[in-house]
Amino acid sequence: MKKTQNKPIETSDTSAMLYMQHSQVMVVYTEKSDxxxxxxxxxxxxxxxxxxxxxxxxxxFNYGMQICKQEELIRDCLQKMFVDLRKNxxxxxxxxxxxxxxxxxxxxxxFKFLKKERKLNADLIxxxxxxxxxxxxxxxxxxxxDEEFALEQKLExxxxxxxxxxxxxxxxxxxxxEELSYKEIAEVMNFSEVKTARTLVYRAMEKLKEIFEVKKx
Amino acid sequence: xxxxxxxxxxxxxxxxxxxxxIQWVKNPGEETxxxxxxxxxxxxxxxxxxxxxxxxxxxxxxxxxxxxxxxAYMDLYEDIVEKSHQKRADGSHFHWSGWxxxxxxxxxVFSTVYGIDILNKRNKVESENQKVTTWLTVDNPAGQKYKxxxxxxxxxxxxxxxxxxxxxxxxxxxxxVRMQGEAFFDVTKDPNRPFVIQIDxxxxxxxxxxxxxxxxxxxxxxxxxxxxxxxxxxGGVITLLPHEMLIKRKNGEVTKTDFDPLEIxxxxxxxxxxKDDSYPEVIRKMExxxxxxxxxxxxxxxxxxxxxxxxxxxxxxxxxxxxxxSEFDYKIKxxxxxxxxx
Numbered sequence: 001m002k003k004t005q006n007k008p009i010e011t012s013d014t015s016a017m018l019y020m021q022h023s024q025v026m027v028v029y030t031e032k033s034d035x036x037x038x039x040x041x042x043x044x045x046x047x048x049x050x051x052x053x054x055x056x057x058x059x060x061f062n063y064g065m066q067i068c069k070q071e072e073l074i075r076d077c078l079q080k081m082f083v084d085l086r087k088n089x090x091x092x093x094x095x096x097x098x099x100x101x102x103x104x105x106x107x108x109x110x111f112k113f114l115k116k117e118r119k120l121n122a123d124l125i126x127x128x129x130x131x132x133x134x135x136x137x138x139x140x141x142x143x144x145x146d147e148e149f150a151l152e153q154k155l156e157x158x159x160x161x162x163x164x165x166x167x168x169x170x171x172x173x174x175x176x177x178e179e180l181s182y183k184e185i186a187e188v189m190n191f192s193e194v195k196t197a198r199t200l201v202y203r204a205m206e207k208l209k210e211i212f213e214v215k216k217x
Numbered sequence: 218x219x220x221x222x223x224x225x226x227x228x229x230x231x232x233x234x235x236x237x238x239i240q241w242v243k244n245p246g247e248e249t250x251x252x253x254x255x256x257x258x259x260x261x262x263x264x265x266x267x268x269x270x271x272x273x274x275x276x277x278x279x280x281x282x283x284x285x286x287x288x289a290y291m292d293l294y295e296d297i298v299e300k301s302h303q304k305r306a307d308g309s310h311f312h313w314s315g316w317x318x319x320x321x322x323x324x325x326v327f328s329t330v331y332g333i334d335i336l337n338k339r340n341k342v343e344s345e346n347q348k349v350t351t352w353l354t355v356d357n358p359a360g361q362k363y364k365x366x367x368x369x370x371x372x373x374x375x376x377x378x379x380x381x382x383x384x385x386x387x388x389x390x391x392x393x394v395r396m397q398g399e400a401f402f403d404v405t406k407d408p409n410r411p412f413v414i415q416i417d418x419x420x421x422x423x424x425x426x427x428x429x430x431x432x433x434x435x436x437x438x439x440x441x442x443x444x445x446x447x448x449x450x451x452g453g454v455i456t457l458l459p460h461e462m463l464i465k466r467k468n469g470e471v472t473k474t475d476f477d478p479l480e481i482x483x484x485x486x487x488x489x490x491x492k493d494d495s496y497p498e499v500i501r502k503m504e505x506x507x508x509x510x511x512x513x514x515x516x517x518x519x520x521x522x523x524x525x526x527x528x529x530x531x532x533x534x535x536x537x538x539x540x541x542x543s544e545f546d547y548k549i550k551x552x553x554x555x556x557x558x559x
Contacts (some may be wrong), residue, residue, distance in 0.1 A: 053294055058285055058290075062282055078293060086297065136277055136280055154276060157273070177278055201233070201234055205234060206230045209229060212229050213229070
């Protein structure tokens with residue numbers, strides 16, 4: 001199983017998409033902070049937009065597909081979001097972390113989009129059953145020599161995680177896999193308080209504690 | 218509270234909930250490394266808990282990861298750029314082609330005047346060549362490779378599903394050929410007559426050198442020795458040195474990397490190479506290599522990939538090799554292969 005993980009911008013970018021590697025555009029922009037890239041984008045720099053698109057579109061697409069498995073709809077929604085951002089680019093505020101910002105905007109846009117589409121086409125648009133969203137897998141691939149968990153334990157952890165309420169699973173994936181902060185998670189999931197995101201994860205981990213503490217056979 | 222004491226009563230769920238700890242696991246930096254390594258040193262009995270928490274954070278992944286296809290990735294980008302220009306509120310004019318040329322600035326350094334000049338010259342050269350020269354074409358179907366010499370002594374290994382056109386005699390200022398697909402060139406030195414390969418939007422100019430050139434979905438040029446210049450239709454010129462590979466993708470991205478010679482031109486010595494190839498890519502490579510049509514009903518896992526090297530092996534042995542790791546049944550009937558779940 002190939003794994004894709006987002007490394008910090010300073011190091012080489014190993015995103016899911018091959019085309020990202022070594023591109024000259026990427027090289028220029030990976031040395032800049034998110035705030036600088038965003039400022040360039042706001043001033044109409046096509047290269048900055050190109051970079052933003054390459055870097056985040058795969059994650060956003062995957063996120064959308066977790067919520068609604070209709071690829072065309074997700075693509076339309078991504079298109080609308082990016083077109084809107086570009087049209088209003090000069091008016092946009094400052095952004096510290098582009099990923100968190102895009103996830104928030106995209107999440108909001110997607111639900112608006114789904115609501116509208118459902119009105120037009122009630123039969124065609126079906127929101128995923130919540131239980132099917134954000135399923136978790138515990139990867140078996142690890143570079144550690146001394147592993148604390150045996151394979152069966154990992155599977156057991158995955159099982160337990162997938163029995164958690166959807167919102168908890170989502171928060172866990174956002175935190176560990178997408179590497180968003182609690183503040184960003186709260187924004188994406190539309191919580192008025194950051195604490196809510198933190199508590200969601202804490203409750204889940206507390207619940208799984210028993211499984212974590214089993215000694216490796 | 219001092220960070221050192223904050224963590225002293227932490228249970229596993231507390232570590233799993235702590236952003237500073239998660240940050241260290243996902244993106245260790247100087248600061249986090251310094252802190253946490255020191256902390257473990259001072260609290261050795263807590264190491265297993267920390268280790269467990271670390272592992273849990275690192276192992277969490279999406280069960281189903283959805284991947285945007287290359288085509289959708291490019292289409293979406295083009296749609297976004299086009300749509301956001303078309304409806305611009307200030308009513309400014311927009312031309313796709315105009316934008317496209319501007320976009321080239323992102324990837325290549327070029328001068329407009331120089332670019333136009335090259336275009337004009339090239340058209341002239343082509344028309345002059347066509348007046349006096351008979352062109353010969355070598356066209357390989359899938360499943361067939363061919364090695365031959367051009368009139369100037371240059372060796373060409375032409376890969377399967379590729380073609381090359383060249384003049385019966387190189388009697389101009391330049392040795393110009395055209396190609397599609399993939400070929401390995403070992404160009405005879407002639408400092409006075411550059412060897413030029415014309416393909417779609419790119420023009421490759423060399424004096425004497427050897428390199429592999431692939432022009433399919435993307436343009437890929439891997440240089441073994443000598444020096445190569447690649448000019449695109451906007452006049453952008455990129456110079457390549459030995460052991461460098463230039464990749465220009467259809468979406469406009471330009472990359473220079475190093476390369477593994479066996480992977481890139483092992484084909485000319487009968488090496489069929491798979492390297493972390495996706496299932497469709499593996500199928501495509503076999504179809505081109507053996508000149509067969511493969512129908513597959515096999516369900517493969519997301520993230521399926523295959524690596525392997527076959528030297529001079531027949532189709533059934535390659536299929537046997539791949540089926541070891543991914544368990545499938547296959548039938549070969551003439552030029553058609555059927556792959557299915559066992």
